[in-house]
Amino acid sequence: MNTTTAARRAPSFTQSVVLVAEREITTRLRSKSFLITTGILLLLVLGGVIAGGIMSKNVSTTPVAVVSSVSSELSNVPGLELTVVDTRADAEALVTDGTVDAAVVPSEEGAAVPVTVIAESEAPSSLMQGLSLSPELILLDPSDTSYLLSYLAAFAFGIVFFASGMTFGPMIAQSVVEEKQTRIVEILMSAVPVSALMAGKVIGNSLLAFAQIVAIAVLAVVGLSVTGQAELLTVLSAPLLWFVGFFIIGFILLAALFAAVGAMVSRQEDLGTTMTPVTMLIMLPYFAIIFLHDNPVALTIMSYVPFSAPVGMPMRLFLGTAAWWEPLISLALLIVTAALAVLLGSRIYNNSLLKVGSRVSWSQAIKG
Template identity: 25%
Template sequence: MNDKNKKDLTDPVDPTDPAEASAPVDPADPTAPGADDDLVILDEDTEPGEADALAEDADADAEADAETDVDSEDEIPVETIDSDDDLLTDADVPYELREDRPDPGSEPKTGLVSEFRDLTGRQAAWLVSNRETVSVSRSPLFYVTSLILGLAVIAAIIIGAQNASPEGSTGDSTLATVGLGEQAAAAEQQLGLKIKDVDSVEKAQELVRNGEADAALLVDPSGMGQQQLVALNSKPTEIMNKLQPEMPVTYLEEPPVPATASSVFVWGMALLLLASVLTLGAALYANARVEKRNRLAEVIAATIPPRAAAWGRVYGLTVLALVYLVITVGVLMLGLSIASFNSLAMAALPGIGWFSAIFLIVVLLYMSLFLWAATPAGRRARQIGYGLIVLLAAAGAFVPMVFALKADILRILSFIPFTAPVAMPMRYFAGQAEWWEGLLAAGIALVVALIAFGLAAGAYEKNLLRGAGHGGRTVKLRKKGAGAEADKKSAAADDSADADDADAEADETDDVDDADESSSGSTAAKTATKAKSAAKKQASKKSGSKKKP
């Protein structure tokens, strides 16, 4: 045979070739197609039914072998997963390959136990607020302030119980009269009061309502009836003391809360506002400075966004202000109930309710301002800002009391956020405010508080993430020659060196916390100071060595 007609037996059989496809297949050849197929060998005595059963068993075994493939080398069974089968569970995965991921349902709101999840803004703010609340609430100042507020409320209840009747304020009083005519001038000199004589009772009452007169004296023209004194909503004490005998008072507008009780309530509200703002504001300011000085702020900023940290500080201390409020109002209502002033308590509820709402919003405003005051790099700037906020808090608490009798001015003060916590309840106690006015005052205070917090948070973030130089100032290094310029100033070198050392020590003492705020800038500033003093000392030594011969 020719070599061309020869065919290598190792070549695979081409099924598309008719000649090769029709060629017989050797069962012993492992490369032959179908060699791995299971063969069913039938004996001569095998019946046709048994042959079909054997064929079905062979097909089932083939399907099982298709599902389970055995590695000929390692003998490791590999199972295939059909689309209808269940997915793998944790029990099917080896322990070493399982992911240690906590169940989201059992994860606490802080997120600390999960190293696979970052803190959200809400969780970060909650962490900071909880830290501020716990640290401040454990201080002795918090307990002392709470005790003082409780005792002050008890004392106010006792004072209010002793002076429950409504009284007006003293001062230059004006009395409106009807039909005195020429006798009005003589009565004015005799009583020592300003008298306005009118023609009718309606005009006299109108003068009282407008505030032009403190009271109106109504006399029966026949002389048979009793004289009557008409006032707006409080007893005119000065006029009653000069009119003899004492006569009954008729009120044109009966106040919901008597004037004496109202003044006691207002004083308590002012003291509560001032105590809460000063104690909690001082705590926020001190904590912010301590964290900045001890480098804790950088640690917090590494895991918590600065704005979330700022909100946590302000929110946490506002919650403590709510504790002050609950203690004070709770003791007040309990004391009024025990003293049988239930009607007074019910009449004061609108004013106390609006005070509570505006009080919390204004405390949020003040905490934002204290946070802003703690951010500047310079100590003098921080002290000025802190002092201005304290002055603003004191003025906002006590200025409304000065204008208690000026309804127009008091109305304006009730819509200013800093004076609204005291001015608005005063108007509700006197029955001079509508229900929507308290809502409007609270809305204005909330808008101002959010604006103040935005500014404070921006300043806090800017100060935390950026620092330049000693105390926030850019450091400029100056080089001095050691030659002719040092010789010219050799006479005063010793004194200037000592003065520079003293100034450096004073700066280090005054601005120790400022130096901690920006490490790179402060290091450069100290290096410049040391280089300057070293150069001057060297110059002084050279001048001294020249003078010895």
């Protein structure tokens, strides 16, 4: 009778995962270092949004040249300082020498719209939005388009991925090592299966990372709306949503590997060396997106490599260089890789968790 009662009270696999995940979440929320790191990250995002809003409001008017025959097209567009010229050549010359930011000229005969906008490297947003019809756009130097804006976007995607990965990943590994050192893991394994123990750690920390990313996204959206940066919000909204999706899958991949390497050592002192290969999977995409954000070939490669796709593909979507089907293929590759990483991490975790003493080698951890 007692055996039957104990069997009934034994938690199922799902219940075990939930219990471990709740324990991980509760432990993290009680950690001052985690709360401080999250607060700093949110403040950096808020500061960046506010700084962008201040800089955008400092721009009073946009100098624009317009051919006299189409000057009526700009009569109701606010925020423009107009210079009326007689010919298209005169207008283009003013753009080339930097006197104006753009020129509005009559379109070629038979064109679908009456006017064409000519700009050096980027068309002023106030001008493009103010025209009643979307005009044809000619860039005289398209190679330098939005360099600063693309750099800031690359830095934002990179730093969020880097900060979250370097916050939660080592925490997972350190938690596993601490449980091995204190022999708590033996008590836990008597109550829940080993696979449930790892799954709970990965899911609990992934939920926290997801909540952190959602908080950052919401803060950025609200901040951009309040500070009057609706145009940037429109451009950033879709890439930001894709970034959240890519980040969730990418973090599960990393979390499984961090849990595995944590199980391979018995002392905190040995963790740094063992954790280095996984840490590089976070650092390399961060530095690559910063230094190669204006390299189309490098960005394309990064957007399909699973470990860099969470920053590479959203960046390409922001720049408008990715076709609609590309993020779907990239996400599918990331999901398959994450599933393989979870299987590999689970095998290493199961084979290494009860081994104490010297560090378990990768071959021993995989072979068992």
